[in-house]
Amino acid sequence: MSxxxxxxxxxxxxxxxxxxxxxDQNIVEFDIIPTPYNLKNKSPVVYEDHSIGLESxxxxxxxxxACSNLFEYYDQLKKGKLSYMKMGEFNDLLIGALLINPHVTxxxxxxxxxxxxxLLNVDDELYFSKIVISHKAKVSDAFAYRRWLLQRIxxxxxxxxIEVPYTLLQNEFSVIHMASQKSPNNYHSWNHRIWCIExxxxxxxxxxxxxxxxxxxxxWINNHISEHVGxxxxxxxxxxxxxxxxxxxxxxxxxxxxxxxxxxxPKSNGPIVAPAEVLQYLLGVPSEQLPPEEIANxxxxxxxxxxxxxxxxxxxxxxxxxxxxLYYHRRFLMYHLLNLPLNIHQAHQISDNANSGTxxxxxxxxxxxxxxxxxxxxxxxxxxxxxxxxxxxxxHCDKKFLAxxxxxxxxxxxxxxxxxxxxxx
Amino acid sequence: MIYAGRNKFELNKVFAEDEALIxxxxxxxLLLRIFSYLDVVSLCRCAQVSKAWNILALDGSxxxxxxxxxxxxxxxxxxxxxxxxxxxxxxxxxxLRGCQSIADGSMKTLAQLCPNVExxxxxxxxxxxxxxxxxxxxxxxxxxxLNLDSxxxxxxxxxKALSDGCPNLTHINISWCxxxxxxxxxxxxxxxxxxxxxxxxxxxxxxxxAVICLARFCHQLEVVNLQGCNNIRDEAVQSLxxxxxxxxxxxxxxxxxxxxxxxxxxxxxxxxxxxxEVAGCSQFTDAxxxxxxxxxxxxxxxxxxxxxxxxxxxxxxLAMGCPRIEYLTLSHCELITDEGIRHLSMSPxxxxxxTVLELDNCPLVTDASLEHLTSCHNLQRxxxxxCQLITRxxxxxxRNHLPNxxxxxxxxxxxxxxxxxxxxxxxxxxxxxx
Numbered sequence: 001m002s003x004x005x006x007x008x009x010x011x012x013x014x015x016x017x018x019x020x021x022x023x024d025q026n027i028v029e030f031d032i033i034p035t036p037y038n039l040k041n042k043s044p045v046v047y048e049d050h051s052i053g054l055e056s057x058x059x060x061x062x063x064x065x066a067c068s069n070l071f072e073y074y075d076q077l078k079k080g081k082l083s084y085m086k087m088g089e090f091n092d093l094l095i096g097a098l099l100i101n102p103h104v105t106x107x108x109x110x111x112x113x114x115x116x117x118x119l120l121n122v123d124d125e126l127y128f129s130k131i132v133i134s135h136k137a138k139v140s141d142a143f144a145y146r147r148w149l150l151q152r153i154x155x156x157x158x159x160x161x162i163e164v165p166y167t168l169l170q171n172e173f174s175v176i177h178m179a180s181q182k183s184p185n186n187y188h189s190w191n192h193r194i195w196c197i198e199x200x201x202x203x204x205x206x207x208x209x210x211x212x213x214x215x216x217x218x219x220w221i222n223n224h225i226s227e228h229v230g231x232x233x234x235x236x237x238x239x240x241x242x243x244x245x246x247x248x249x250x251x252x253x254x255x256x257x258x259x260x261x262x263x264x265x266p267k268s269n270g271p272i273v274a275p276a277e278v279l280q281y282l283l284g285v286p287s288e289q290l291p292p293e294e295i296a297n298x299x300x301x302x303x304x305x306x307x308x309x310x311x312x313x314x315x316x317x318x319x320x321x322x323x324x325x326l327y328y329h330r331r332f333l334m335y336h337l338l339n340l341p342l343n344i345h346q347a348h349q350i351s352d353n354a355n356s357g358t359x360x361x362x363x364x365x366x367x368x369x370x371x372x373x374x375x376x377x378x379x380x381x382x383x384x385x386x387x388x389x390x391x392x393x394x395x396h397c398d399k400k401f402l403a404x405x406x407x408x409x410x411x412x413x414x415x416x417x418x419x420x421x422x423x424x425x
Numbered sequence: 426m427i428y429a430g431r432n433k434f435e436l437n438k439v440f441a442e443d444e445a446l447i448x449x450x451x452x453x454x455l456l457l458r459i460f461s462y463l464d465v466v467s468l469c470r471c472a473q474v475s476k477a478w479n480i481l482a483l484d485g486s487x488x489x490x491x492x493x494x495x496x497x498x499x500x501x502x503x504x505x506x507x508x509x510x511x512x513x514x515x516x517x518x519x520x521l522r523g524c525q526s527i528a529d530g531s532m533k534t535l536a537q538l539c540p541n542v543e544x545x546x547x548x549x550x551x552x553x554x555x556x557x558x559x560x561x562x563x564x565x566x567x568x569x570x571l572n573l574d575s576x577x578x579x580x581x582x583x584x585k586a587l588s589d590g591c592p593n594l595t596h597i598n599i600s601w602c603x604x605x606x607x608x609x610x611x612x613x614x615x616x617x618x619x620x621x622x623x624x625x626x627x628x629x630x631x632x633x634x635a636v637i638c639l640a641r642f643c644h645q646l647e648v649v650n651l652q653g654c655n656n657i658r659d660e661a662v663q664s665l666x667x668x669x670x671x672x673x674x675x676x677x678x679x680x681x682x683x684x685x686x687x688x689x690x691x692x693x694x695x696x697x698x699x700x701x702e703v704a705g706c707s708q709f710t711d712a713x714x715x716x717x718x719x720x721x722x723x724x725x726x727x728x729x730x731x732x733x734x735x736x737x738x739x740x741x742x743l744a745m746g747c748p749r750i751e752y753l754t755l756s757h758c759e760l761i762t763d764e765g766i767r768h769l770s771m772s773p774x775x776x777x778x779x780t781v782l783e784l785d786n787c788p789l790v791t792d793a794s795l796e797h798l799t800s801c802h803n804l805q806r807x808x809x810x811x812c813q814l815i816t817r818x819x820x821x822x823x824r825n826h827l828p829n830x831x832x833x834x835x836x837x838x839x840x841x842x843x844x845x846x847x848x849x850x851x852x853x854x855x856x857x858x859x
Contacts, residue, residue: 004831005833009833038837040813041815043810080497
């Protein structure tokens with residue numbers, strides 16, 4: 001067959017795919033079906049149960065056809081000479097090219113151009129990029145394109161003073177969940193999740209969203225022990241609870257856990273439950289010194305990490321021994337838990353000095369920094385952590401843990417890390 | 426006087442001062458005549474040569490027919506206003522196809538300043554509303570052709586205004602103006618009895634009553650396109666057939682409620698029919714096409730996509746009755762077999778006229794059909810997508826008989842085998858010598 005007939009065929013196949021995508025708003029998946037030869041005169045587009053398959057024998061013809069025509073169309077578009085009909089065809093070509101090879105940023109940029117000229121609909125494009133992600137879950141370009149589209153939506157909503165609807169975030173989460181399921185250690189999708197939390201989540205609902213995300217990650221980690229992405233995202237959420245001011249109340253379930261697990265002493269009547277008291281007991285910080293909005297932040301931060309240390313890591317470790325990712329999460333928790341009291345105290349000394357005089361404060365910051373540097377250069381003795389109830393608690397837990405896990409390879413490495421980096425014996 | 430009068434004095438003065446030889450030798454009437462053959466771009470270039478040429482090139486008489494499709498992105502309101510000022514009464518024909526930035530204001534100016542416009546193409550000027558049509562109807566009584574394709578904001582009021590002000594209208598296109606209903610069409614039909622072409626693709630609110638009115642008042646209708654107007658019933662097509670004997674183009678694609686009664690009425694009363702598009706009219710049967718083939722001998726183009734009930738009988742009747750068929754679409758007609766194709770290929774139309782035959786998704790067609798088609802010497806394109814009994818071998822044989830034919834099927838084009846000379850030699854030259 002001559003190349004023009006191959007072109008006619010490719011054109012028809014592309015149109016078929018476009019029509020399917022236009023008519024079915026619930027497509028689950030696109031994939032390429034390995035078929036080295038086509039013996040029958042049969043359409044290579046397979047469409048069943050809301051999934052599209054494309055037989056592989058036609059891939060090279062379609063891709064070739066799309067690539068060789070795209071740039072010509074693009075030139076015409078730039079000169080403003082592309083007619084309506086051709087614009088539709090241009091989009092067909094882009095759909096085909098991107099479904100087959102989504103790693104070409106140039107093609108995504110052509111799509112952006114079409115959006116900016118208002119020739120494509122933002123919602124349709126969100127849907128299309130979802131189909132691309134269903135084919136190849138680790139396409140950073142597709143996620144970048146989604147972010148670009150979402151940013152457009154956000155800007156439009158802002159200019160009209162409308163709040164970004166929650167459904168948008170839910171939709172993103174479902175796409176991300178699909179992408180994360182499809183491909184292990186998919187940092188592209190999890191980073192997109194972080195972006196969504198930062199940009200799409202309405203500030204008023206952030207508290208609930210973070211809470212549901214925490215349980216989502218716990219579930220995820222239970223099922224994907226050795227995928228570090230899940231831990232990474234959870235660590236992001238944990239730090240978010242410390243930093244973000246809009247999380248202004250305490251997550252009761254974590255606090256209850258901590259107080260019932262660690263703080264019930266026979267001397268006092270029942271466990272301590274008030275956040276300020278917990279902080280005072282564990283960190284030795286008098287609650288009057290902390291601004292009230294920070295109490296919740298610190299409480300959440302600390303309780304979450306304690307919870308992770310005792311429930312997540314300790315429970316999972318015997319079930320799934322020797323998983324590096326789990327040990328790394330433990331390192332994160334240990335490091336931040338042990339440094340928490342020091343950091344708080346330091347922050348407060350600085351603020352005290354700032355009250356007394358500006359010159360003084362500069363000096364004290366300088367000396368603090370130097371102390372920090374020294375502490376990194378030379379191993380600090382464990383007495384640095386002594387005197388705080390939290391540190392005692394954590395170290396006690398850790399000792400128990402190490403005794404249980406015995407002399408496995410990962411445990412040995414972890415022990416070394418404790419002694420070399422953290423300066424513990 | 427050819428050039429605009431207000432410039433005459435000015436022009437004489439400018440010409441008197443002009444030193445260029447060409448302007449001394451050639452009288453300005455001749456120059457103007459030469460300019461009248463130039464296109465828009467060349468005229469604009471000439472206008473930059475000298476003052477004299479500027480006046481001549483921008484004279485309204487050169488700007489009677491303007492098509493701005495190539496500049497659609499750049500055309501905005503002020504351009505239209507300038508054009509209407511320049512051209513004035515000279516303007517006969519203006520195409521603003523795809524010029525999306527055009528709004529009502531500038532079209533109002535145009536209508537006021539160019540009352541003699543006869544042919545106006547506003548395809549895809551999406552911002553236009555009824556205001557434009559009101560202005561046109563008030564000022565442009567000579568309008569004959571109006572294209573409002575995809576001007577989605579247009580409503581019945583526009584058609585009412587046009588029916589009042591443009592009685593000479595012969596061609597109208599209101600495709601994809603989804604607000605238009607039977608009331609607008611009825612008004613239009615009453616006011617514009619000379620209508621010859623009525624195109625309303627995708628106007629879902631157009632009903633049988635609208636078409637019946639159209640047929641009652643506009644007996645000269647020749648071209649009617651009702652693609653996707655799925656509220657049309659048989660009585661509409663029947664009255665159209667009865668009242669408009671000159672009909673030669675009819676598209677009823679997507680009007681899926683129509684039955685054989687429509688086609689039989691057409692067969693009885695419209696012998697001049699040359700194009701019939703009935704894609705998706707799945708209730709039509711062999712009986713109707715038999716009647717049609719008997720009386721409409723001038724049929725050239727037929728689109729029978731998804732007329733799922735038709736069988737080989739239809740093809741046999743078409744082969745006997747319609748010797749002029751050039752373009753035949755039988756996509757998704759799943760009952761068609763090799764026998765039908767055999768009759769078609771033996772008919773007089775096949776030998777001389779048949780150029781395009783679309784058989785995609787006809788599952789019963791086999792290589793035998795292709796063998797029959799070898800006798801169609803004029804055949805240029807055959808569509809065979811998804812005919813799963815067709816093989817590569819059959820296609821190759823057809824191509825051997827008709828070397829220029831385009832056969833479209835889902836077979837990967839064979840890439841030419843890599844030439845033998847291109848393969849790398851196993852030894853380098855020095856090794857061979859050694």
